[in-house]
Amino acid sequence: MSEREPVERDQAPSPSRRGFLAAVAAAAAGVMIAPGIRLIELAAARPAGEPASGAVRWGLLIDTTRCARGCEDCVAACARENALERRGETSVAETQRPQWIRKIELKELATGRELSLPMMCQHCARPPCVDVCPTGASFKRADGIVLVDQHRCIGCRYCMMACPYQARSFVHEPLARQNPAVPRGKGCVEGCTLCVHRVDRGLAPACVAACAEAGHGAMLFGDLNDPASAISRRLREVASVEVRADLRLGTGVRYQGI
Amino acid sequence: MTQPSSAPLSAPWASRAGERRFWLAGALGALVLAAGLAAAHYMEVHGHAVTGMSNRIVWGVPHVFAIFMIVAASGVLNVASVGSVFGQPVYKARARLSGLLAVALLAGGLTVLMLDLGRPERIVVAATHYNLRSIFAWNVLLYSGLFAIVALYLWTLMERRLNAYSKYAGLAALVWRIVLTTGTGLIFGFLVARQAYQSAVLAPMFIAMSLAWGMAIFLIAQAALFAWQGRALDPAIRRRMARLLGVFVAAVLYFVLVYHLTNLYFARQVEFTRFILASGGAYPLLFWLGYVFVGSLVPLLLLFHPRSDDDRTVIVASTLVIVGAFAQLYVFIIGGQAFPLELFPGYAASSTFFDGAIAAYRPSLAEILLGFGGLALALVAAVVGVRVLPFMPEDDRRVVAAGSGAGE
Amino acid sequence: MRALTTAVRRASATAPGPAAARGDRARGLRAVALVLLVGALFVPLSASAQAGGRTPQPEIVIDAEGGCVAPPDEMRRNHMNMLIHQRPLTVRQGVRGAEVSLRGCIECHASREDGSAIGTRRNFCQSCHDFVAVRLDCFDCHQARPGAEGVRR
Numbered sequence: 001m002s003e004r005e006p007v008e009r010d011q012a013p014s015p016s017r018r019g020f021l022a023a024v025a026a027a028a029a030g031v032m033i034a035p036g037i038r039l040i041e042l043a044a045a046r047p048a049g050e051p052a053s054g055a056v057r058w059g060l061l062i063d064t065t066r067c068a069r070g071c072e073d074c075v076a077a078c079a080r081e082n083a084l085e086r087r088g089e090t091s092v093a094e095t096q097r098p099q100w101i102r103k104i105e106l107k108e109l110a111t112g113r114e115l116s117l118p119m120m121c122q123h124c125a126r127p128p129c130v131d132v133c134p135t136g137a138s139f140k141r142a143d144g145i146v147l148v149d150q151h152r153c154i155g156c157r158y159c160m161m162a163c164p165y166q167a168r169s170f171v172h173e174p175l176a177r178q179n180p181a182v183p184r185g186k187g188c189v190e191g192c193t194l195c196v197h198r199v200d201r202g203l204a205p206a207c208v209a210a211c212a213e214a215g216h217g218a219m220l221f222g223d224l225n226d227p228a229s230a231i232s233r234r235l236r237e238v239a240s241v242e243v244r245a246d247l248r249l250g251t252g253v254r255y256q257g258i
Numbered sequence: 259m260t261q262p263s264s265a266p267l268s269a270p271w272a273s274r275a276g277e278r279r280f281w282l283a284g285a286l287g288a289l290v291l292a293a294g295l296a297a298a299h300y301m302e303v304h305g306h307a308v309t310g311m312s313n314r315i316v317w318g319v320p321h322v323f324a325i326f327m328i329v330a331a332s333g334v335l336n337v338a339s340v341g342s343v344f345g346q347p348v349y350k351a352r353a354r355l356s357g358l359l360a361v362a363l364l365a366g367g368l369t370v371l372m373l374d375l376g377r378p379e380r381i382v383v384a385a386t387h388y389n390l391r392s393i394f395a396w397n398v399l400l401y402s403g404l405f406a407i408v409a410l411y412l413w414t415l416m417e418r419r420l421n422a423y424s425k426y427a428g429l430a431a432l433v434w435r436i437v438l439t440t441g442t443g444l445i446f447g448f449l450v451a452r453q454a455y456q457s458a459v460l461a462p463m464f465i466a467m468s469l470a471w472g473m474a475i476f477l478i479a480q481a482a483l484f485a486w487q488g489r490a491l492d493p494a495i496r497r498r499m500a501r502l503l504g505v506f507v508a509a510v511l512y513f514v515l516v517y518h519l520t521n522l523y524f525a526r527q528v529e530f531t532r533f534i535l536a537s538g539g540a541y542p543l544l545f546w547l548g549y550v551f552v553g554s555l556v557p558l559l560l561l562f563h564p565r566s567d568d569d570r571t572v573i574v575a576s577t578l579v580i581v582g583a584f585a586q587l588y589v590f591i592i593g594g595q596a597f598p599l600e601l602f603p604g605y606a607a608s609s610t611f612f613d614g615a616i617a618a619y620r621p622s623l624a625e626i627l628l629g630f631g632g633l634a635l636a637l638v639a640a641v642v643g644v645r646v647l648p649f650m651p652e653d654d655r656r657v658v659a660a661g662s663g664a665g666e
Numbered sequence: 667m668r669a670l671t672t673a674v675r676r677a678s679a680t681a682p683g684p685a686a687a688r689g690d691r692a693r694g695l696r697a698v699a700l701v702l703l704v705g706a707l708f709v710p711l712s713a714s715a716q717a718g719g720r721t722p723q724p725e726i727v728i729d730a731e732g733g734c735v736a737p738p739d740e741m742r743r744n745h746m747n748m749l750i751h752q753r754p755l756t757v758r759q760g761v762r763g764a765e766v767s768l769r770g771c772i773e774c775h776a777s778r779e780d781g782s783a784i785g786t787r788r789n790f791c792q793s794c795h796d797f798v799a800v801r802l803d804c805f806d807c808h809q810a811r812p813g814a815e816g817v818r819r
Contacts, residue, residue, distance in 0.1 A: 087610075162450075
């Protein structure tokens with residue numbers, strides 16, 4: 001029974017919420033790729049007032065064989081969800097525009113094999129950004145999500161120097177059109193939050209949802225600590241790797257098909 | 259060696275011209291400082307969009323200036339250490355000036371670093387929340403500590419009753435600044451993911467750099483102040499200090515050589531080393547022409563050539579060492595980031611975030627002004643310092659009085 | 667919009683005290699402006715200013731009905747501490763649906779006129795702060811407008 005529904009735990013879901021969950025569940029049901037494996041695994045929302053638990057470790061498995069070259073659905077969904085400025089929507093230089101998730105196109109030099117994959121914060125178990133942050137603004141939440149506490153970030157950018165994945169961005173300009181659930185602002189470092197505001201409500205990250213809704217099914221989100229979760233089961237079955245495994249950071253994001 | 263008598267030696271100008279030049283330097287410094295502060299304000303209002311820095315070149319020209327000043331601050335204090343700890347009278351007479359310059363440079367460097375922050379107004383957070391796993395946080399502690407230790411040290415040097423303790427204060431300062439410069443080197447050395455930085459050689463290399471740059475700054479400051487006061491520097495003293503500068507410059511060159519050789523030895527570092535030393539456009543040019551030739555070989559020639567022994571030569575050589583230092587830091591800090599991170603060895607990568615591509619960087623006027631503003635702050639602090647307190651070495655008076663060799 | 671506000675209120679509906687009645691009141695939300703002039707209750711803020719005789723008072727406009735997350739007196743004195751206390755719990759520990767939340771403040775205290783909690787002296791979070799010359803940087807990042815739970819679909 002890995003298919004835990006938030007509704008089961010929530011005593012009194014509001015009508016709007018129930019409708020919403022139904023829609024997501026329907027979307028999820030539509031993207032079953034194999035019996036018992038769902039691409040959007042709905043986690044239970046934590047009850048109000050409870051802190052994130054160390055019993056859970058959120059992770060992602062990315063199937064590069066299902067990730068199409070040039071497809072940017074996850075990138076677009078991330079920008080929409082987190083109200084990131086897209087290309088052309090801001091006057092800052094392209095190198096200064098925040099990108100929490102990006103598509104990397106790869107070509108193996110020895111063989112010419114081409115592949116494509118999304119790259120974002122890898123939510124390391126031993127994150128270098130957290131180690132180097134002078135004020136402790138970079139931190140790892142109990143459930144493994146690596147975040148920036150923007151109230152403590154002084155904007156020194158040392159974490160950006162330390163991140164092996166170039167996964168963090170710096171806000172180079174004053175902002176005004178944030179998503180109310182995703183505060184962001186000038187002078188702080190930011191990066192993929194694994195859509196913590198959605199995950200805490202029992203929803204999958206926006207990129208994962210978009211990838212599934214479009215029928216690609218290249219991203220699988222779930223609890224790595226739960227042996228019965230879809231992601232854990234898949235990880236037991238297929239070969240997957242950490243990017244820059246040599247650094248032994250214990251990433252929460254893994255890739256298959258590289 | 260006796261300490262200053264009750265008559266303070268602060269700026270007894272020999273001539274109106276000397277005094278005028280002194281004030282000119284101060285006024286120029288204040289002007290540049292004001293421009294630097296205006297630039298910082300501009301960056302604060304508009305965000306770092308008005309700089310050339312980006313998500314790829316995260317640290318830019320302000321950091322080149324800041325790290326130069328912080329590293330040089332530690333090195334300039336070496337003059338005092340040699341005097342107090344190793345009992346060299348010539349250097350001991352210069353301990354106070356050396357301490358003043360150290361404090362001034364450290365203030366300049368930290369100011370630039372602070373004003374470049376995305377949220378400089380939150381600097382108190384850096385003072386109240388320490389992540390003790392962060393070498394950066396340790397550096398914050400080390401820098402603040404150096405201020406305190408140098409202040410204490412200067413006090414023992416200036417207050418006659420405390421003179422006896424100056425040796426211990428000097429020893430504390432010596433140990434502290436070696437730790438501090440090691441720490442500064444490790445800010446980069448701990449960046450395991452970056453080809454340019456993950457090297458233990460960086461710690462001793464930064465110490466050598468600090469000695470060279472600090473000595474160069476000291477020699478320039480000393481020559482300028484002596485000239486403005488119409489005093490003549492004992493050639494024997496100058497020669498000794500110039501030689502020492504030469505030794506330090508050679509030491510830096512040695513560590514730079516080791517750093518690149520070890521990098522060449524690791525297969526996965528070869529690409530990066532080729533970029534920095536050969537194929538990287540402006541960076542190899544700055545490295546070979548700026549750092550190696552102008553900043554090291556020419557000064558070495560000037561400093562060790564038996565017939566080029568006068569004030570002018572020493573000033574020129576010291577200036578070139580500083581120019582070379584900036585070239586070296588630019589290549590090290592910015593060139594090191596321009597080279598792409600290698601996420602997938604064996605693959606060619608491309609993305610909207612410039613994976614696999616060399617990052618471009620063009621510093622904006624604002625960040626350059628901020629950097630110079632920090633240097634100007636150091637200059638103004640030093641100028642005001644020597645004006646109000648007896649910081650100047652007075653060995654020439656004793657030399658004149660005793661008619662003997664340097665210092666004692 | 668109304669449904670969403672309801673949802674937010676529901677999240678804290680289990681708490682005892684004045685908050686308990688909130689769900690019902692919110693259901694009957696009408697655009698009723700409730701202007702509270704704080705007057706003498708506002709002594710700690712204006713004590714120094716009052717020395718000079720009659721002085722302008724902040725105009726505090728509260729459109730929401732019912733009660734706050736704590737008694738008004740307590741809120742006036744303590745709301746900053748409540749927010750600063752809750753902040754790391756929510757951000758760093760992941761405690762959601764807490765009584766005190768900046769989003770919650772905005773949902774109730776954004777003006778019905780222009781939909782924002784800041785902007786002019788008649789906007790709730792700016793009224794007193796202008797008066798006591800406190801500049802909040804919170805709204806550099808946080809939206810001062812009520813909005814969905816913020817989860818986009």
